[in-house]
Amino acid sequence: MSEKIQKQIETMRSDLNDNAYHYYVLDDPTISDVEYDKLYHELVELENQYPEYISDDSPTQRVGDKPLDGFKQIQHEIPMLSLGNVFSEEELIDFDKRLLDLAELTEIKYSAEPKLDGLAVSIVYVNGKLQQAATRGDGAVGEDITANVKTIKAIPLSLRGNELPEKLEVRGEVIMSRKGFDEYNRQAELLGEKTFANPRNAAAGSLRQLDPRKTAKRPLMFYAYSIGVVSEELPFNTHLETLNWVKSLGIPVNAFNQICIGALGCQKFHQMIGDVRSTLDYDIDGVVYKVNDLALQKKLGFVTKSPRWATAHKFPAEEATTTIENIDVQVGRTGSITPVARLKPVVVGGVTVTNATLHNKDEIRRKDVRIGDRVFVRRAGDVIPEVVKVIKQKRPKDSVEFIMPTHCPVCETELHKIEGEAVLRCPAGLFCDAQRKEAIKHFASRKALDIEGLGDKLVELMVDEGLIKTPADLFHLDKQEVSDLERMGEKSATNLLASIESSKHTSLDKFIYALGIREVGEATALTLAQQLKDIHIVAKTTAEDLEELPDIGPIVAKRITQFFADEHNLAVIEQLLDAGITWDKIETPTKESQPLLGKTIVLTGSLSQYTRATAKSKLIELGAKVAGSVSKNTDMLVAGEKAGSKLTKAVKLGIEIKDEQWLVDL
Numbered sequence: 001m002s003e004k005i006q007k008q009i010e011t012m013r014s015d016l017n018d019n020a021y022h023y024y025v026l027d028d029p030t031i032s033d034v035e036y037d038k039l040y041h042e043l044v045e046l047e048n049q050y051p052e053y054i055s056d057d058s059p060t061q062r063v064g065d066k067p068l069d070g071f072k073q074i075q076h077e078i079p080m081l082s083l084g085n086v087f088s089e090e091e092l093i094d095f096d097k098r099l100l101d102l103a104e105l106t107e108i109k110y111s112a113e114p115k116l117d118g119l120a121v122s123i124v125y126v127n128g129k130l131q132q133a134a135t136r137g138d139g140a141v142g143e144d145i146t147a148n149v150k151t152i153k154a155i156p157l158s159l160r161g162n163e164l165p166e167k168l169e170v171r172g173e174v175i176m177s178r179k180g181f182d183e184y185n186r187q188a189e190l191l192g193e194k195t196f197a198n199p200r201n202a203a204a205g206s207l208r209q210l211d212p213r214k215t216a217k218r219p220l221m222f223y224a225y226s227i228g229v230v231s232e233e234l235p236f237n238t239h240l241e242t243l244n245w246v247k248s249l250g251i252p253v254n255a256f257n258q259i260c261i262g263a264l265g266c267q268k269f270h271q272m273i274g275d276v277r278s279t280l281d282y283d284i285d286g287v288v289y290k291v292n293d294l295a296l297q298k299k300l301g302f303v304t305k306s307p308r309w310a311t312a313h314k315f316p317a318e319e320a321t322t323t324i325e326n327i328d329v330q331v332g333r334t335g336s337i338t339p340v341a342r343l344k345p346v347v348v349g350g351v352t353v354t355n356a357t358l359h360n361k362d363e364i365r366r367k368d369v370r371i372g373d374r375v376f377v378r379r380a381g382d383v384i385p386e387v388v389k390v391i392k393q394k395r396p397k398d399s400v401e402f403i404m405p406t407h408c409p410v411c412e413t414e415l416h417k418i419e420g421e422a423v424l425r426c427p428a429g430l431f432c433d434a435q436r437k438e439a440i441k442h443f444a445s446r447k448a449l450d451i452e453g454l455g456d457k458l459v460e461l462m463v464d465e466g467l468i469k470t471p472a473d474l475f476h477l478d479k480q481e482v483s484d485l486e487r488m489g490e491k492s493a494t495n496l497l498a499s500i501e502s503s504k505h506t507s508l509d510k511f512i513y514a515l516g517i518r519e520v521g522e523a524t525a526l527t528l529a530q531q532l533k534d535i536h537i538v539a540k541t542t543a544e545d546l547e548e549l550p551d552i553g554p555i556v557a558k559r560i561t562q563f564f565a566d567e568h569n570l571a572v573i574e575q576l577l578d579a580g581i582t583w584d585k586i587e588t589p590t591k592e593s594q595p596l597l598g599k600t601i602v603l604t605g606s607l608s609q610y611t612r613a614t615a616k617s618k619l620i621e622l623g624a625k626v627a628g629s630v631s632k633n634t635d636m637l638v639a640g641e642k643a644g645s646k647l648t649k650a651v652k653l654g655i656e657i658k659d660e661q662w663l664v665d666l
């Protein structure tokens with residue numbers, strides 16, 4: 001009996017470990033999270049009944065039960081070095097040239113890898129069992145964080161395979177996923193606990209946590225990028241072969257790692273990773289190039305604290321600290337009131353940032369943001385800059401709490417809070433000058449009527465000067481009045497009127513989009529145009545019937561009917577049509593309207609501007625075939641946020657990768 005129980009425990013343990021390998025290393029889970037949890041709890045119960053069969057490397061033994069007093073110091077047998085840097089293509093070319101000269105070669109193959117933005121960790125396995133884990137520390141001496149590292153599920157407690165070296169040190173980066181970080185901070189804010197400025201600090205803080213039970217709750221990940229001490233000579237000639245072996249032992253290795261030839265190959269990799277950076281679920285701060293040939297690495301050797309055979313190529317930082325000089329509110333096109341922090345100018349991600357959104361009142365309260373505060377701001381990709389965190393230690397004594405206005409700062413109408421919505425709204429609609437301005441800007445914008453030369457400032461000026469009140473007024477402008485505006489003159493006025501005139505010929509979907517109906521973006525506008533084909537039919541369709549159309553839910557349907565129930569909106573539409581706005585009848589697609597004809601495209605990750613179904617129908621409309629999985633027949637991958645294995649596979653197969661914006665632009 002007891003032998004049978006022991007066997008059963010061992011089988012369950014190995015099933016769980018196998019699954020962790022498939023999940024974390026191969027990125028290809030074989031059972032669902034629920035099944036995993038069930039199996040895990042069954043093992044816990046069995047082990048409780050038969051504690052004599054518990055082994056150190058059982059997945060149930062990841063979390064110890066008591067906090068530590070402090071961290072022991074650990075001397076690294078081989079120092080943990082840092083990396084030199086290049087900051088531009090020229091410096092990269094110099095780096096490659098220097099190595100070519102030293103090596104007397106005409107071409108060098110590099111292992112190009114993402115530079116993970118977390119904390120360097122050394123993990124020592126003895127006879128295949130995780131024995132010790134340490135931070136990098138000053139490179140020579142680090143801290144013993146074994147108990148904490150054991151709680152990271154991606155790191156195996158015992159290695160796979162039979163022919164294991166007696167001792168093997170794996171080095172890599174512990175990181176926190178962006179999603180995990182956001183969730184952690186949200187929770188911490190709610191509980192009034194300490195929040196972190198970024199995932200790197202969160203990963204570092206979690207590893208330096210004296211209570212491993214707390215570390216266990218943090219969503220940490222790990223990727224190995226090199227090996228340290230190893231008790232026997234390994235049969236590999238290259239760095240990437242070594243990493244592949246490490247992966248086969250059950251330790252995650254980043255899937256973007258690849259061979260690149262020369263400075264040109266490296267530069268291409270830098271560009272490609274830069275393009276997919278915002279879609280990854282973890283932070284990277286650049287890429288790393290390492291000479292792949294181990295014999296050549298040895299020949300090239302080291303400079304003081306870093307290898308001569310490797311370098312980091314950084315990206316512009318996505319985060320910076322600055323001071324909030326003021327907070328005020330912005331009135332959006334649909335009346336939404338958004339608090340905005342006016343910042344002391346600071347360069348983030350290569351762009352000077354002076355404003356950052358604070359989203360809404362609740363967000364200000366949760367983050368406890370005050371005027372005068374020193375803050376972290378983040379600007380990732382094309383996303384609007386936001387205030388991530390206040391540096392409380394640097395709060396000045398005279399910091400001022402921001403109080404949300406009760407009345408619209410532009411038209412003075414009392415603001416409304418709508419049930420279930422976090423934002424305040426100005427209900428005045430087009431009677432509010434701010435909303436009027438935004439509505440006209442939207443009407444003239446590129447994806448709407450695309451009126452060239454009608455920039456935001458000019459719209460504001462024309463509204464302020466009383467030249468226009470609605471989009472329809474644009475079509476009855478007096479040339480002399482326009483030319484009299486500040487910084488205009490006759491030539492500009494003539495040009496503007498000409499481009500307004502030529503904007504009159506548009507398409508029905510652009511016209512619907514241009515109306516600025518809440519919740520009606522380009523995709524919905526296109527659906528309405530294609531399905532209903534006539535603006536008067538769109539205006540008369542009931543909410544019930546609208547809900548029958550693809551991707552239109554009850555909320556959107558209600559917004560549409562509300563918009564067309566407003567006499568004022570109907571009047572403006574008639575004025576626009578009277579002014580001569582026209583569009584062609586909706587036709588069956590032509591080659592020109594189908595630039596993706598014959599292309600097989602895969603969608604992955606989460607999209608922010610379209611639902612998955614809309615994105616798919618858009619692609620089909622553009623002529624593409626949409627497939628579910630990536631193969632060598634795939635022509636393109638459209639990757640949204642937090643794309644996973646499909647993205648990695650596509651990169652490996654050299655498939656063209658596009659982001660959501662590309663689809664939107666198309």
Ligand code: IVH
Pocket residue numbers: 081082083113114115116117118119120136173225226288306307310312
């Ligand atoms: S190799 C001798 N590879 O960057 C070279 N480092 O600035 C040892 N890092 O302390 C490092 N991703 O924490 C290497 N793919 C990667 C990396 C990486 C992130 C970190 C690591 C190291 C620091 C050096």
